[in-house]
Amino acid sequence: MTVYRGIDELIGETPILDVSQLSPNPNVQIFAKLEGSNPAGSVKDRIAKAMINDAEARGLLTPGQTIIEPSSGNTGIAMAMIASQRGYPIIVVVPESVSVERRQLLEIFGAEIIFTPGEQGSNGSVRVARQMADENPDWAFLYQYGNDSNPRAHYETTGPEILRDVPDISHFVAGLGTSGTLMGVGSYLKEIKKSVQIWAVEPPSGENVEGLRSLDDGFVPPVFERWGGQDLLDRKMIVRPRESIECARLLVKEAGLFAGISSGAALAGCRKAAARIESGVIVFVVCDYGWKYLSTGAWTSDLDSATASTEKIIYF
Ligand SMILES: Cc1ncc(COP(=O)(O)O)c(C=O)c1O
Known part of the structure; x- marks a missing residue:
């Protein structure tokens, strides 16, 4: 075993x-x-691990640094799980219309949640997360939609x-x-x-x-x-x-x-x-x-x- x-x-x-x-x-x-x-x-565990490992290896994520990510759920939940184990505070930006189970899972793994208007969908969350990342250059913005570690995790595993x-x-x-x-x-x-x-x-x-x-x-x-x-x-x-x-x-x-x-x-x-x-x-x-x-x-x-x-x- x-x-x-x-x-x-x-x-x-x-x-x-x-x-x-x-x-x-x-x-x-x-x-x-x-x-x-x-x-x-979920499948997003793979990319959460890959994006965080890659950012650490490249010095883009350093001990104690805050992570911000737009996600309606699965990626945020997976990143919060790993962040909780590695000591990174994490803020997840989600549409307010996500299911109650997703909110609760984010809370269980210790994420801070920021809500964006439901009618704007995930695009609204992406916009707000990007703006907050711009205003806080000391935060790590790993951004699953634009991060090559996302497809690479699937290519490699x-x-x-x-x-x-x-x-x-x-x-x-x-x-x-x-x-x-x-x-x-x-x-x-x-x-x-x-x-x-x-x-x-x-x-x-x-x-x-x-x-x-x-x-x-x-x-x-x-x-x-x-x-x-x-x-x-x-x-x-x-x-x-x-x-x-x-x-x-x-x-x-x-x-x-x-x-x-x-x-x-x-x-x-x-x-x-x-x-x-x-x-x-x-x-x-x-x-x-x-x-x-x-x-x-x-x-x-x-x-x-x-x-x-x-x-x-x-x-x-
Ligand atoms: C439940 C669920 N199904 C499918 C997908 C799509 O996967 P991908 O982002 O790799 O295209 C996602 C991702 O957002 C998801 O959360």
Whole structure:
């Protein structure tokens, strides 16, 4: 048995679950990479660790320095977990419409929370965090949307784990938020196995699926541009909030997997992909589990009110 010396040593090496019973095509397998199994509960543990390690190594983050980050949740929670262990005060700027579970997790890990107007979404939080960072040059602003350690963490860890565990992968499907997952995993897979298709899941412009953003809403993350996102992505699939919830419910019913709503969106994308191709092996990312979304009623309310409630809450 391995004894781990710090919580951040538990990040990564997540399991993969075969959920092919949810494939509409018997010649297409669907595998779920369970990133909710990371210690702070999401795929963002990987990038939080990478961004903090990198900033420390480059002398951009020094003992006791305050960190400020705009995040609707998962990145802030993961950074707060690591910051609490390394003695960094952390301020997380979030839209006031984030779920109560996310607020509480940030508080539990000791983050100071600054709220921005809900209707401005995550773009409002980015603006305020950037302004506060400008006004306080002694703070560290690691900025997940523009930090190459974000896609690099996936290039160095998530991508190799997927190819090692599923060498016959034909398609990789993931939601697009900062685009770090798609850029990092996509670059690695294409470099080693050229034939792999990289398909992104986006909500329609103007609609919310937690964790995800539409590039058509006007903000293209700098990491997407720098990592050649336009060329790397083979296809974008639009998934609506209602389908995301339906698929999150299917995952529980058919596979016993209690995944977050962006994972429902990714599964909806996989099912569309499976219906379009003749045969293949699709891997998708379960960014987090369902615990943080219980207050939305996504699994317990009727579908109409669950959809209305998740549309109101901004998670990304
Ligand atoms: C729950 C959830 N799903 C999907 C994503 C998208 O991942 P990425 O930022 O790597 O594009 C995020 C990130 O914001 C997320 O929090």
